[in-house]
Amino acid sequence: MRLSRYFLPVLKETPKEAEIISHQLMLRAGMVRQQAAGSYSWLPLGLKVLNKIVRIIEEEQNRSGAIQLLMPTLQSADLWRESGRYDAYGKEMLRIKDRHERDMLYGPTNEEMITDIFRGFVRSYKDLPLNLYHVQWKFRDEVRPRFGTMRSREFLMKDAYSFDLDEASAVKAYYRMFVAYLRTFHRMGLTAIPMRADTGPIGGNLSHEFIILAETGESAVFCHADLLDKPIPAIDTDFCGDLEPIFQDWTSLYAATEEMVDMPAFEADVPEHKRLSARGIEVGHIFYFGTKYSEPMKATVTGPDGKDVTVHMGSYGIGPSRLVPAVIEASHDEAGIVWPVSVAPFEAVVINLKVGDSASDSACEELYARLESEGIDVAYDDRDQGAGGKFATADLIGIPYQLIVGPRGLKEGMAEIKHRKSGERETLPIGDAVNRLKTLIIPQRRDAV
Amino acid sequence: MRLSRYFLPVLKETPKEAEIISHQLMLRAGMVRQQAAGSYSWLPLGLKVLNKIVRIIEEEQNRSGAIQLLMPTLQSADLWRESGRYDAYGKEMLRIKDRHERDMLYGPTNEEMITDIFRGFVRSYKDLPLNLYHVQWKFRDEVRPRFGTMRSREFLMKDAYSFDLDEASAVKAYYRMFVAYLRTFHRMGLTAIPMRADTGPIGGNLSHEFIILAETGESAVFCHADLLDKPIPAIDTDFCGDLEPIFQDWTSLYAATEEMVDMPAFEADVPEHKRLSARGIEVGHIFYFGTKYSEPMKATVTGPDGKDVTVHMGSYGIGPSRLVPAVIEASHDEAGIVWPVSVAPFEAVVINLKVGDSASDSACEELYARLESEGIDVAYDDRDQGAGGKFATADLIGIPYQLIVGPRGLKEGMAEIKHRKSGERETLPIGDAVNRLKTLIIPQRRDAV
Numbered sequence: 038m039r040l041s042r043y044f045l046p047v048l049k050e051t052p053k054e055a056e057i058i059s060h061q062l063m064l065r066a067g068m069v070r071q072q073a074a075g076s077y078s079w080l081p082l083g084l085k086v087l088n089k090i091v092r093i094i095e096e097e098q099n100r101s102g103a104i105q106l107l108m109p110t111l112q113s114a115d116l117w118r119e120s121g122r123y124d125a126y127g128k129e130m131l132r133i134k135d136r137h138e139r140d141m142l143y144g145p146t147n148e149e150m151i152t153d154i155f156r157g158f159v160r161s162y163k164d165l166p167l168n169l170y171h172v173q174w175k176f177r178d179e180v181r182p183r184f185g186t187m188r189s190r191e192f193l194m195k196d197a198y199s200f201d202l203d204e205a206s207a208v209k210a211y212y213r214m215f216v217a218y219l220r221t222f223h224r225m226g227l228t229a230i231p232m233r234a235d236t237g238p239i240g241g242n243l244s245h246e247f248i249i250l251a252e253t254g255e256s257a258v259f260c261h262a263d264l265l266d267k268p269i270p271a272i273d274t275d276f277c278g279d280l281e282p283i284f285q286d287w288t289s290l291y292a293a294t295e296e297m298v299d300m301p302a303f304e305a306d307v308p309e310h311k312r313l314s315a316r317g318i319e320v321g322h323i324f325y326f327g328t329k330y331s332e333p334m335k336a337t338v339t340g341p342d343g344k345d346v347t348v349h350m351g352s353y354g355i356g357p358s359r360l361v362p363a364v365i366e367a368s369h370d371e372a373g374i375v376w377p378v379s380v381a382p383f384e385a386v387v388i389n390l391k392v393g394d395s396a397s398d399s400a401c402e403e404l405y406a407r408l409e410s411e412g413i414d415v416a417y418d419d420r421d422q423g424a425g426g427k428f429a430t431a432d433l434i435g436i437p438y439q440l441i442v443g444p445r446g447l448k449e450g451m452a453e454i455k456h457r458k459s460g461e462r463e464t465l466p467i468g469d470a471v472n473r474l475k476t477l478i479i480p481q482r483r484d485a486v
Numbered sequence: 487m488r489l490s491r492y493f494l495p496v497l498k499e500t501p502k503e504a505e506i507i508s509h510q511l512m513l514r515a516g517m518v519r520q521q522a523a524g525s526y527s528w529l530p531l532g533l534k535v536l537n538k539i540v541r542i543i544e545e546e547q548n549r550s551g552a553i554q555l556l557m558p559t560l561q562s563a564d565l566w567r568e569s570g571r572y573d574a575y576g577k578e579m580l581r582i583k584d585r586h587e588r589d590m591l592y593g594p595t596n597e598e599m600i601t602d603i604f605r606g607f608v609r610s611y612k613d614l615p616l617n618l619y620h621v622q623w624k625f626r627d628e629v630r631p632r633f634g635t636m637r638s639r640e641f642l643m644k645d646a647y648s649f650d651l652d653e654a655s656a657v658k659a660y661y662r663m664f665v666a667y668l669r670t671f672h673r674m675g676l677t678a679i680p681m682r683a684d685t686g687p688i689g690g691n692l693s694h695e696f697i698i699l700a701e702t703g704e705s706a707v708f709c710h711a712d713l714l715d716k717p718i719p720a721i722d723t724d725f726c727g728d729l730e731p732i733f734q735d736w737t738s739l740y741a742a743t744e745e746m747v748d749m750p751a752f753e754a755d756v757p758e759h760k761r762l763s764a765r766g767i768e769v770g771h772i773f774y775f776g777t778k779y780s781e782p783m784k785a786t787v788t789g790p791d792g793k794d795v796t797v798h799m800g801s802y803g804i805g806p807s808r809l810v811p812a813v814i815e816a817s818h819d820e821a822g823i824v825w826p827v828s829v830a831p832f833e834a835v836v837i838n839l840k841v842g843d844s845a846s847d848s849a850c851e852e853l854y855a856r857l858e859s860e861g862i863d864v865a866y867d868d869r870d871q872g873a874g875g876k877f878a879t880a881d882l883i884g885i886p887y888q889l890i891v892g893p894r895g896l897k898e899g900m901a902e903i904k905h906r907k908s909g910e911r912e913t914l915p916i917g918d919a920v921n922r923l924k925t926l927i928i929p930q931r932r933d934a935v
Contacts, residue, residue, distance in 0.1 A: 044553045044618060046607035070603055072558055073590070078603060079556040087556075104493045107528040107536075109521055109640045110559060110623055111592075128585045133592075135639075136577045136627045141522070143560075143582075154519055154527060158495035169493060174559055174623070178585045190584075191558045 038383070039405075040418045044081050047430055058253055059362030060185030062374050066434045068361070075182025075190030082434060083361065085382040087193070090357045090364075091172055093224050093379065094195045101217035101276045103168040103197050108150050110174055114140035116149040119334050129177045143176035148330045148352055151198040155348070156336040162202050162346065165338065166210055170197030172357070184255075186358045187318075193358040199351040202340065204327065207349035211243060211325045212280035214353040216270045218247050218321050219287070223269040225360065226377030227367055229320060230264050232292040247321035248294065251366035254316030259303050260292035262313040294319075318363045325351040374435030375458050378481035383416040385474050386436040388428070390443030392421045400467060401442050404452075407471045408440075413478060432457065438477060440470055487832070488854075489867045493530050496879055507702055508811030509634030511823050515883045517810070524631025524639030531883060532810065534831040536642070539806045539813075540621055542673050542828065543644045550666035550725045552617040552646050557599050559623055563589035565598040568783050578626045592625035597779045597801055600647040604797070605785040611651050611795065614787065615659055619646030621806070635807045636704075636767075642807040648800045651789065653776065656798035660692060660774045661729035663802040665719045667696050667770050668736070672718040674809065675826030676816055678769060679713050681741045696770035697743065700815035703765030708752050709741035711762040743768075767812045774800040823884030824907050827930035832865040834923050835885040837877070839892030841870045849916060850891050853901075856920045857889075862927060881906065887926060889919055 046067040054071075055061040063069050068083030079087055095105065111133065117123035123130075123142075131143040144150065151169060159167065172195045182190050199210035215231065222229035227249045234246040248258050250265075270283055291306040293299070294317065303312065330336070331348045340346040368375045378384055385408065389401040398419075405417040416436065418427050424443070431439045439455040446452055452467045454474065465473055495516040503520075504510040512518050517532030528536055544554065560582065566572035572591075580592040593599070600618055608616065621644045631639050648659035664680065671678035676698045683695040697707050699714075719732055740755040742748070743766065752761065779785070780797045789795040817824045827833055834857060838850040847868075854866040865885065867876050873892070880888045888904040895901055901916045903923065914922060 042551065042553075044555070044607075044616065067607075070606060072599060072602070073560070073562040074588075076558045076560060076562075078558065078599070080603075081553050081555050084554060084556050102491065104491075104530050105533060106493070106530050107533050109525045109527065111522070111525060111625065111640055113522040113525075131582065131584065133580065133582050135580065136629070139523075150521060150527070153521070154529075157519060158493075158516075167493065176560065180585070191560055 038416050040416055041420050043416070045430075045434070046080065047433060055185065057184050057187065057362075057366070058369060059187060059365035062365055062369060062433070063185055063362060066374060069186060075179060075188070077186055077189055077191075082382045086361050086376070086380055087357055089380045089382075090225060090360050091193070091195070094221055094355055094357060095172065097217045097221040097224070098170050098195065098197060100220075101168075101213045102166075103170045103214075103217075105171060106154075106169055107171045108144070108147055108154075108173060110144055110176070111141050112144045112147075112150055114142055116153055117142065120149050120152075120330055121333060122149070129179065131176045131178045144173075145175055145177045146194075146352075146354075147171070147173075147196055148198065148350075149334065152330045152334045152336045152350070155200055156334065159200070159338060162338050162340050165348070166199065166201050166206055168197055168199040168210060168213070170195060170353070185362055187362045189358065192356055195355045195357060197353040199353070200331075200336075200348045201350075202338070202346055202348065204349055207325055207327070207351055208243070209280070211323065211351050212284045213276050214323050214351070215245065215284050215287070216274060216276070216280050218323065218353075218355070219269055220272075220274075221355065222247060222249060222320060225364055225380050227320070227364065228265055230258070230260055230292050230317070231287055232258065232260070232294055233288070233297060234294070234322065235297065242327070243325040245288075245323050246294065246319050247323075248317035249320050249363055249367055250315050251318055251363065252316055253366045254318045256317060256319075257295040257314060258293070258317040259295070259298045259300075259312070259314050261290035261307045262311045264290050264292055265313070318366060320360055320363050321353075321355045323351065323353045325349075369435075372429070373433035376435040376437060378437050378478055381414075381435065381437050383436050384414045384478045385438040385440060386416040386418055386431050388418045388424075388431060388439055388441045390424045390427075390441065392419055394444050396447050397442060397444055400447055400452075404440060404442065404467075404470060408474065411471060411475060413474060437481075438474055440474065442467070487865050489865055490869045492865070494879075494883070495529065496882060504634065506633050506636065506811075506815070507818060508636060508814035511814055511818060511882070512634055512811060515823060518635060524628060524637070526635055526638055526640075531831045535810050535813075535825070535829055536806055538829045538831075539674060539809050540642070540644070543670055543804055543806060544621065546666045546670040546673070547619050547644065547646060549669075550617070550662045551615075552619045552663075552666075554620060555603075555618055556620045557593070557596055557603075557622060559593055559625070560590050561593045561596075561599055563591055565602055566591065569598050569601075569779055570782060571598070578628065580625045580627045593622075594624055594626045595643075595801075595803075596620070596622075596645055597647065597799075598783065601779045601783045601785050601799070604649055605783065608649070608787060611787050611789050614797070615648065615650050615655055617646055617648040617659060617662070619644060619802070634811055636811045638807065641805055644804045644806060646802040648802070649780075649785075649797045650799075651787070651795055651797065653798055656774055656776070656800055657692070658729070660772065660800050661733045662725050663772050663800070664694065664733050664736075665723060665725070665729050667772065667802075667804070668718050668732075669721075669723075670804065671696060671698060671769065674813055674829050676769070676813065677714055679707070679709055679741050679766070680736055681707065681709070681743055682737070682746060683743070683771065684746065691776070692774040694737075694772050695743065695768050696772075697766035698769050698812055698816055699764050699766055700812065701765055702815045703767045705766060705768075706744040706763060707742070707766040708744075708747045708749075708761070708763050710739035710756045711760045713739050713741055714762070767815060769809055769812050770802075770804040772800065772802045774798075818884075821878070822882035825884040825886060827886050827927055830863075830884065830886050832885050833863045833927045834887040834889060835865040835867055835880050837867045837873075837880060837888055837890045839873045839876075839890065841868055843893050845896050846891060846893055849896055849901075853889060853891065853916075853919060857923065860920060860924060862923060886930075887923055889923065891916070
């Protein structure tokens with residue numbers, strides 16, 4: 038993408054309304070624009086990151102055996118009356134009347150609708166286990182939306198729903214999502230720790246939150262420091278196999294948010310030098326809730342003995358529109374965002390130090406074309422601007438590698454690569470630049486982990 | 487994808503509520519499920535087709551120079567009061583009050599919001615031309631939604647918006663979209679004809695509908711038969727170059743829908759043997775409307791002479807959730823859907839005629855694995871069912887190529903490929919099957935056209 042033809046409205050000033058660093062940086066980097074309270078447009082740079090995050094989530098959901106579909110944003114109130122949640126849900130649910138005065142609502146979650154789909158089609162235990170997920174916009178009418186897309190009213194969510202014949206199978210489904218979530222966050226460059234959680238309005242009796250550590254996190258967390266170094270389940274993990282050992286391994290060490298922490302237990306369980314208290318951001322939440330929805334909504338299958346069995350369910354949420362700021366909270370410096378390659382809007386940017394200089398222009402054009410043809414997601418800063426502004430923009434928007442080309446270096450046949458994260462700079466023959474960038478980038482890609 | 491683990495709820499009976507063939511087939515093939523009047527869930531098979539259609543649209547939008555962003559589904563009523571459309575739009579607009587009694591609406595289109603984004607960031611004529619698009623769910627509260635996703639209330643739309651300094655540049659932007667649309671529909675296997683159209687509530691003075699021909703189309707169309715054979719602009723079309731000749735070439739021949747047709751003019755313009763009257767479905771609509779929104783909403787830039795100039799705009803819509811049934815209307819037979827490879831949910835299906843037979847199972851597993859590793863989007867029908875049901879399902883859901891493997895053929899080392907469209911069958915050595923499928927499929931892919 039040539040930046041001269043792109044839509045990248047970076048801001049010089051930090052907007053006053055933004056309280057947290059991710060919100061400030063997303064506005065400054067031209068990633069989002071507020072349209073109403075808690076409602077954002079995703080500008081081109083922000084949308085690219087959001088889409089890369091969604092792709093990682095989808096790949097790991099598919100790998101675990103979940104199947105993607107898509108439910109509409111608006112739902113009929115009748116389904117929610119069946120489960121008893123229509124009146125219970127409170128003012129966060131956006132209630133709507135259509136032109137025929139029918140009660141509808143903008144879905145804040147989809148347990149009812151997916152249960153309705155299930156009971157409409159699935160008849161036999163032979164069709165289980167089944168895990169269906171979608172990635173769709175949802176709406177929760179928070180009294181005071183804040184922190185940009187970290188807590189917006191209209192937000193994107195991946196929500197999966199598992200259906201099993203009994204509790205034992207349902208817990209296996211829970212383990213599959215547990216492992217998929219560990220891999221998902223790891224591939225975005227995040228350190229995510231599963232913590233036993235309250236089930237809240239979703240209900241049920243087994244639940245974990247996935248919390249990523251970030252100095253600017255919203256809540257305090259208390260955990261065993263070894264959780265930071267635990268190996269992540271590998272890409273060839275057999276999701277049809279026994280995942281309980283992985284689950285036990287991860288949950289045997291103490292980890293709790295401030296809402297759930299029992300300080301005496303924390304201190305008893307964890308040796309003092311291993312006690313980690315830090316700040317965290319919730320980025321995922323998984324629930325097993327048995328027959329809470331299948332019972333009132335009569336979602337049953339015929340069991341092996343010919344009798345009807347009410348299915349056991351779980352639900353599993355990740356918020357991609359919240360993960361974008363969460364990654365920024367976990368990875369930034371004074372100059373701006375520091376994207377991991379796996380979710381960066383561009384993997385590299387070619388910076389032309391002197392647009393209009395024919396040697397610079399032709400060298401940059403050639404590098405840009407070669408990087409594109411090698412499949413690198415590359416931007417080309419071909420704007421007629423000073424070098425200082427270009428460096429500041431590249432740093433601010435967090436592109437992992439800057440390939441800097443100008444007349445002075447070109448005279449010697451040299452270019453420079455700046456590593457955004459470490460600040461390291463390397464000068465190298467211009468003919469080596471493409472291969473060098475490939476060597477740096479490809480091992481860090483989302484499909485490489 | 488193994489069909490034994492997929493969610494593919496095909497129906498044996500044609501649902502009574504479905505009036506048109508595409509709606510019947512989408513329900514029978516397990517592509518969608520109705521959730522409320524005019525509201526559908528996209529089941530896994532349907533979502534795969536929808537996503538492939540969206541990808542083609544995005545690729546052609548990007549190729550033409552348009553830049554993707556994403557606006558929220560809900561909008562503030564205030565923006566629509568600025569343009570004067572809040573009161574004018576009528577009952578099709580779904581009006582909503584949030585918990586603070588603020589007036590909101592579910593966006594039926596986005597001229598106002600994109601104009602607001604534009605005026606918030608763009609200051610200079612140097613930033614033009616600019617074309618911003620998104621693909622987002624929209625809602626129009628039709629009195630009587632019908633025909634499945636062909637005319638649903640919640641529907642997916644790609645809408646692009648162009649901004650230019652003057653009418654001459656705006657018309658060039660219009661030509662770029664005109665050409666992009668010709669390529670877009672062609673890549674989905676559709677014959678789309680641009681027809682001069684009424685501008686309706688969007689307003690403006692230059693507008694074309696893109697109508698695809700289908701026997702079951704909703705409206706009559708009248709055009710010059712040579713439009714069917716016109717060459718489509720090639721993949722290397724220079725969108726920075728002069729596209730007017732292409733526009734003139736396509737619009738010089740008579741073409742009109744029944745609402746716009748002038749029969750005496752049709753008969754005067756078109757020699758009798760070239761007069762085509764057929765049925766058509768509208769799948770895209772483009773508008774140039776000048777300063778209709780930029781004027782009241784004060785979207786201006788500083789011109790070359792330092793004075794403020796009100797920008798000229800156009801908007802350009804395609805409905806992907808409408809295109810899915812439109813492709814089916816244009817391509818089906820008595821046995822079911824006949825997908826073009828470019829949008830087929832799977833490019834091929836391996837049909838195991840005798841699950842449980844060790845020779846069949848191992849041959850199928852190997853073929854399935856090899857096709858996957860060759861990058862073919864392949865399904866494997868490994869369900870423990872009779873051959874008749876498998877053939878019927880493969881035909882119904884319209885997979886372009888069926889690779890049929892069973893014990894009898896295997897004894898001779900042979901398999902069979904059935905071409906869904908022509909009904910042709912070829913028997914070939916099993917070792918040749920993967921290469922033969924690649925030879926058939928790859929040239930028909932969406933990126934090959």
